[in-house]
Amino acid sequence: MRPVFLTVEKKDSRSGARAGVLHTPHGNILTPAFVPVATKADIKGIESAKFESLGMQTFISNTYHLYLSGLDAVEQGGGLAKFMNWKGPTITDSGGFQVFSLGTGFGKKISKFTPEELPSEKSSDLLGYRHGQTFPQKVLPAFYDEDLASSHGKLAIIDDEGVSFTSHLDGSLHRFTPERSVEIQHRLGADIFFAFDQCTAPTDPYEFQKDAMERTHAWAKRSLRAHRQNLDADRTQGIYGIGQGGQFDDLRRESARTIGDMGFDGFGLGGSFSKKYGDHSLESALTMLTELPSDLPVHGLGVGEPEDILLGIAHSVDTFDCVTPTRNGRNGGLYTSRGKIQIPNAQYQYDYTPLDEGCECPTCLNHTRSYIHHLFRTREILGPILASMHNIFFLTNLCKKAREAILNDEFEQFKDSFLEKYRN
């Protein structure tokens, strides 16, 4: 028996939607489920004691950030969950997204580095590099790229072996490989973690996507092998493989088949689905679902707008993580059943109704729009906190209601009526 597996309770008769139970060593996750992001072992502004009241069943933290600061403390503190005083399931992401967001995904610049552009040193010299050590001086120039340096002074360089990058915190040089990412994630000790991948933007061209996809496949194999070699971790942690392919359906299908056949405990829908890349980047990624083993749990990485979550559910995605509730919340954007609102806007100054009529989150049960508006205007820290709490509840509740609808075999109806109201 694997440490993580899905049992499907009910399949919708008119769509691919399904309701299930994702079993983990620290408890079950009822799916579909929304998974808030706790990048650095905290959901910004919200302590773990509040999680349950927000409808949360789990959360996802980040390998890249925790590796740069706090890894030893987390490990010695008994792992991510215990460290945070959380009893339920936990998830970590591999750091693959940062390879993208700190590298080619930064701004609009696209750069690709071939192995011959890399340092002449054998890659083994670069492996095992630890935070705090000094990188060999002679390889430094090879890591410096004028083009990228001018835009953010930092760099992530990809080669087939792994990724070299500079810390966004202090500029120090580091190296991630699939093996290293897995090792760190073993030390973080989450119930579910992800294989190291190369994320791309949907707008990247075919050859680039194909290259990244094939590299991701090779890294997936290595991530899985590294996991199997740690017998203890393999018994207590589940590993998800990630598929890529950008907007190209043939690549997406190939990626799903390849990753789906490797023996992972779950599948991560890889990519970046921001609207700035167009309106259909998620749809092409969803073509992957038709190629996967039917009982394999599927996670949508970075899928967090209500429309996208419902679209994902309709295609049998089980879990979703995203920064949307927390980042939008901190910046004053609130989800309501009638669409998003900007609470700092003037029109809410004397609006003494709840953020969302009928919402049962801790924020709405106790406070008015006027109050939240006031907290944002005065830049009080409570504003972003209450807003984040509401937004998290909104999305976990959306998934909860979708689950109930699926169990009642009325998902399509639920989805349509939600969207009609949400879009006004």
Add this chain to the structure above:
RNA sequence: GCGUCGGUGGUAGAGUGGUCAAUUACACUUGGCUGUAAACCAAGCGGCUUCGGCCUACGGAGGUUCGAAUCCUCCCCGGCGCA
């Protein structure tokens, strides 16, 4: 009363003859945020506009000058000092 320094857009505060409808910050108005270098970022912020400009503005009124927020005179208001 005398002397002195100063009065600039919602606020603070630059500018001190033309490149000024006026730097900058805050405030204000509105956008954006999809595996978090984001409690962040961006745009706008006198009126009108056929978008080329036009009009009204730097305490008030005059004046010098081709040209004044900037120089001069008087008035009003404020700070400080001396009576």
